[in-house]
Amino acid sequence: xxxxxxxxxxxxxxxxxxxxxxxxxxxTVTICLALNSLATSLxxxxxxxxxxxxxxxxxxxxxxxxxxxxASFLVVGVLTVAVTFTRNEGEFIWAVQLGSFTAGVTPxxxxxxxxxxLRSLGAVSCLYFLALTTPVTQMVGVLRWLRIPSLVIELxxxxxxxxxxxxxxxxxxxxxxxxxxxxxxxxxGFHSFSQLVLSLFVKSYxxxxxxxxxxxxxxxxxxxxFVEAKYRWSWVNIALIIAADGALTACWLIAGGV
Amino acid sequence: xxTPVIETRExxxxxxxxxxxxxxxxxxxxxxxxxxxxxxxxAGKSTLFLHLNGILRxxxxxVLFRGSEIRYHQRDLLALRKNVGIVFQDPESQLxxxxxxxxxxxxxxxxxxxxxxxxxxxxxxMRQTGITNLESRPTHFLxxxxxxxxxxxxxxxxxxxxxxxDEPTACLDPGMALKTMALLDELSRQGKAIIMSTHDxxxxxxxxxxxxxxxxxxxxxEGEPQHVFLRQDWLDRCDLKCPIVVxxxxxxxxxxxxxxxxxxPRNKQELFQNIRNASPASAPLxxxxxxx
Numbered sequence: 001x002x003x004x005x006x007x008x009x010x011x012x013x014x015x016x017x018x019x020x021x022x023x024x025x026x027x028t029v030t031i032c033l034a035l036n037s038l039a040t041s042l043x044x045x046x047x048x049x050x051x052x053x054x055x056x057x058x059x060x061x062x063x064x065x066x067x068x069x070x071a072s073f074l075v076v077g078v079l080t081v082a083v084t085f086t087r088n089e090g091e092f093i094w095a096v097q098l099g100s101f102t103a104g105v106t107p108x109x110x111x112x113x114x115x116x117x118l119r120s121l122g123a124v125s126c127l128y129f130l131a132l133t134t135p136v137t138q139m140v141g142v143l144r145w146l147r148i149p150s151l152v153i154e155l156x157x158x159x160x161x162x163x164x165x166x167x168x169x170x171x172x173x174x175x176x177x178x179x180x181x182x183x184x185x186x187x188x189g190f191h192s193f194s195q196l197v198l199s200l201f202v203k204s205y206x207x208x209x210x211x212x213x214x215x216x217x218x219x220x221x222x223x224x225x226f227v228e229a230k231y232r233w234s235w236v237n238i239a240l241i242i243a244a245d246g247a248l249t250a251c252w253l254i255a256g257g258v
Numbered sequence: 259x260x261t262p263v264i265e266t267r268e269x270x271x272x273x274x275x276x277x278x279x280x281x282x283x284x285x286x287x288x289x290x291x292x293x294x295x296x297x298x299x300x301a302g303k304s305t306l307f308l309h310l311n312g313i314l315r316x317x318x319x320x321v322l323f324r325g326s327e328i329r330y331h332q333r334d335l336l337a338l339r340k341n342v343g344i345v346f347q348d349p350e351s352q353l354x355x356x357x358x359x360x361x362x363x364x365x366x367x368x369x370x371x372x373x374x375x376x377x378x379x380x381x382x383x384m385r386q387t388g389i390t391n392l393e394s395r396p397t398h399f400l401x402x403x404x405x406x407x408x409x410x411x412x413x414x415x416x417x418x419x420x421x422x423x424d425e426p427t428a429c430l431d432p433g434m435a436l437k438t439m440a441l442l443d444e445l446s447r448q449g450k451a452i453i454m455s456t457h458d459x460x461x462x463x464x465x466x467x468x469x470x471x472x473x474x475x476x477x478x479x480e481g482e483p484q485h486v487f488l489r490q491d492w493l494d495r496c497d498l499k500c501p502i503v504v505x506x507x508x509x510x511x512x513x514x515x516x517x518x519x520x521x522x523p524r525n526k527q528e529l530f531q532n533i534r535n536a537s538p539a540s541a542p543l544x545x546x547x548x549x550x
Contacts, residue, residue: 227377229357
């Protein structure tokens with residue numbers, strides 16, 4: 001989570017117009033989900049991977065680690081799809097007999113599972129592209145441009161900021177506790193952790209009061225109004241996006257929709 | 259007489275839990291004045307500051323801005339908060355946005371300035387505080403000192419006439435503390451009235467034109483620093499020590515090394531000058547040292 005946030009600000013695409021990145025995300029994820037073909041999904045994964053590693057310059061080890069996370073979940077999920085239970089005789093690649101049932105993998109089931117796996121991973125990789133290249137502060141601008149209600153955006157801005165304050169405070173409390181042996185064994189660990197949660201709650205509550213005072217001190221009137229940083233649309237980038245997503249669709253058409 | 263920019267008369271305030279934070283406080287300050295407020299923790303400094311900006315409403319007494327009483331309706335409050343800025347002690351409680359630029363422009367936008375004017379004001383405030391290079395950095399990547407400067411910029415951008423600094427040098431490294439004090443001096447030269455709360459008597463003595471000593475929600479002593487810091491009884495009540503310059507001066511006059519009728523030096527440099535002038539051997543000695 002924090003790793004993604006770190007790269008969102010430091011990657012080489014962070015200064016690109018957030019709208020462009022968002023359009024690329026929407027177009028690619030739509031193609032990936034709508035076409036539902038093995039080849040397209042694989043191409044999407046490779047395309048976004050290349051964009052993140054080669055263009056945004058996120059280290060490939062980091063990207064691989066991040067991709068493994070959803071992939072491991074997907075493998076478990078997809079396994080249940082790949083395995084078919086039936087009473088009937090069927091064309092199985094591999095099967096076990098469980099009483100009157102047969103549990104096994106059929107070619108159809110395998111193809112379906114594979115498609116689902118790659119399609120999901122493709123969609124996730126698109127989301128990773130957006131998350132790794134676009135800081136939340138830029139996303140706010142995009143959401144505003146999409147006419148998302150300002151209440152939602154303001155909540156998002158505040159929650160995002162406070163996540164970090166909360167994490168930092170929790171970190172401080174944890175350090176203070178462990179420096180006095182608060183986590184020396186499971187028993188004290190549970191006790192210390194409950195204390196941590198409690199004092200985190202109390203501190204957050206008091207902090208929210210001071211933040212509110214500080215906002216009032218700068219003429220807060222119930223609305224958070226922001227100045228948006230200006231970004232330039234780049235026609236080269238737009239052309240690149242059209243070319244890349246066009247190529248994905250074209251490949252699919254040529255391959256005959258496999 | 260010059261009308262004070264801001265003034266309180268017999269301000270009293272009790273928190274809902276029964277703590278009597280203020281018991282009849284009278285303070286005033288004029289444009290360009292540098293005021294230090296000293297007092298132990300819980301003496302009522304922060305509560306007083308929240309009144310000067312209209313965040314808290316006094317239960318007794320009143321706050322006057324440029325001679326007219328604050329009525330606590332929306333228009334008065336807006337004018338007061340535009341003109342009196344508070345830099346809170348903990349920058350974490352002031353920075354609410356993840357983007358430095360957005361946080362600094364927050365105040366000017368609330369004042370109703372159009373985007374480009376708000377941006378200009380923010381850019382100028384960021385230049386003065388030396389954080390222009392942090393513009394596109396997210397708030398949570400900044401160091402404590404950087405966060406502090408962003409919070410100062412956020413207040414400066416509103417171009418207030420009075421700026422309140424709640425312990426501006428607390429937790430800062432000496433270099434950053436010096437820079438912050440230099441900024442305070444610069445702001446005072448621009449004609450802004452500055453209030454600073456601090457526990458550092460030496461810093462307060464050097465810097466302030468006027469000092470208020472707070473204890474248990476009341477002003478127990480006030481005046482020019484060279485007057486206030488000679489009152490050992492006041493200092494004792496506030497648990498404050500004597501500034502080193504004053505202490506040295508008292509020691510030297512008591513032991514006859516400095517003439518008794520000499521005025522109290524305002525700072526370290528004045529004290530050293532006095533010592534050099536008073537010691538008859540110093541001039542030839544300095545010469546020999548230089549020639550040798």
